[in-house]
Amino acid sequence: MQTFDITKKFGDFTAVDHLNLKIKHEVFGLLGPNGAGKTTLQRMLVTVMIPTEGTATVAGADIVREADKVRERIGVVTQASTLDIELTAMQNMNLYGMYYGIPRAERQEKIKELLKVVGLADRANIRVAGYSGGMKRRLEIVRALVSSPQILFLDEPTTGLDPQARAAVLEYVERIHKDHGITLVITTHYLDEAENLCDRLAIVDHGKIVAEGSPTELKRKISGGDIIEADFLSLPSTALVALQKAEFVLNVKKRDGGLTILVKNGAEAVPKIVSLVDANGGKLRTIALRELTLDDVFLEVTGRSLRE
């Protein structure tokens, strides 16, 4: 899948701005704050919205000129459930298969197999209204697989689920990628999810890609260093200035009750910070070294925390 200067404008507002992206056979994550343009991007890629400018090829077909072909080759799981809760899992899946014109015998076999994959085979003939949130999500995901898509788009697949259900959904998503060899494009709010699940990520902000790469690459690209979280009993301004000026410090950010300090080498920096603060009359409460997370990356490139 590849986009070519894909752009979408709503009046004066540019939601997606000449965006170029290439996704291989992988699990790809799209991250971004609300309103960053990732939903608009995805809606264009799944052919329900026509780009103002530029285009993209999805599963080898052009999203504007060959929308029909694209639709035959992709699966989409939207954030809001589109299951018919009055119907059984079997009926839901069967109808979906019919939309794709899959012959009856093939359809039935495929559905049985897929329901087994997500552990819903024994509940196939129960109305979806009686399912838990996690079960509904799992059903919705495998429903999109009835048509054997090459690419599966998942929009916030675990939003609103409890941790256990979330873990189960993620496990199935991973298995789907491995066993069925399907390219996955996932938008998510959960950074840990993106970090564990995705081979590569793109962070989208203001309609553009601001960072792209594997989770490890992204983290390395930002810093090449470590993060130190320090809390203080007292911190005179002289101590703060001294820290900001110290040659081993890359960046200092204030937060509630303390500082987040980006340094070149964590192990060497900790004792240096302790003595520097001490020399300037400050008093440390705690000091801890931790690894860089995607949230730090996100904060760095967008200036906002995704958790807000």
Next chain:
Amino acid sequence: MKGALAVCLRDIQKFLGQPVLMVSTIVGPFLTLILLGSAFGGAITHAPIAIVQESFGPYSSNFIENLRNLQTCQFGGIDCQNSFQVTDVADLETAQQMLHAGLVKAIVYIPLGFDDALAANSKVIITIILDNTDPLSAAAIGPEISQAGQQLSSLVQTTPADSSSMTFDLEYAYRNVLYIEFMAPGTFVQAIMFVSIIAGGVQLVVDKERGIIEGYLVTPLKKYEIVLGVLLSGVFKALFSAVTVFTLSILIAGVRPMSVFPIPNVGEIVLTMITLFLTALGLIAMMTAYAVRSTSADLYRVTCFPINLILYYTSGAIYPLNGMPVWMQKVSVINPETYAVSALRLLMYKSAGIQAVIGDFTFLAVFTGLMLTLAIVAFRRAI
């Protein structure tokens, strides 16, 4: 095409999975039929009337006897009961007070010299005073008293009558159709309209809000297949409800269409079904067009209520069109339900055949064509 059938199948499976919704599209119109049909248009029985008798003789006592024995079934009542409950009152003034107090609905005044005049074969007048603040009772009672009088005049005519007297020979072309039968076709159309509103239109608005329609669009389904599927399932559901109300009206409400009784006439039944089908397709398409243009389900529901009222009451379903003010008649001319009700009545109570309903069919077909175009255009634009 297969896609349209899949969309249609989905809607029907959902409909069957919601028995409450299904039943409610039947219960509403059927209750209207039973309640309105039984409450209105029944023959008035045991109407209290006062008789002020100043002349005593064979003619007047015969007339009063006729009044006492008059039966409602002579005027199309379901079972035979006395039309009047007669009270003898001594003088006109007392009778008028009784009328004023609401104790009687009418006064029959037989003046002094009545019997003598009839015996002499000269002109006589019986005065009937009606309480016309109750127009429906007054309208029913007046002719019934005259009926008793006619029986009397036939008696009078045994004496040599003057050659100039004119008599009318009133004949009924068909059996008496009860009011409940008269209004039954309107309730079949109501059933179709209810489905168009709650099962067809609202479901579409809700589907749109829930993103189901967008969900359709990421599949290879074509837009025309989606519209077609939605319309097809709507017609199926509407016919299901209308035919159920039709059957119940025969089984429970005592409606006796000539097309079914005494011998079922396949041709007329087929024409009845065609009428229901055309009506269903037209109304479903109309409400579909309206639903996809609606921005919210709430707004849609609120506005559907008056639309349904206007169409129902101006269709002639419960009262003859000629009895309506001009502005309502104007609405009825462009109201599809008018033509549906008219065709259904012709087929059900006259077995009138295709040539009688061809005009109604033409209107319904044109209306349906128009609404289908509108629905498809609206659907394409909104989605």
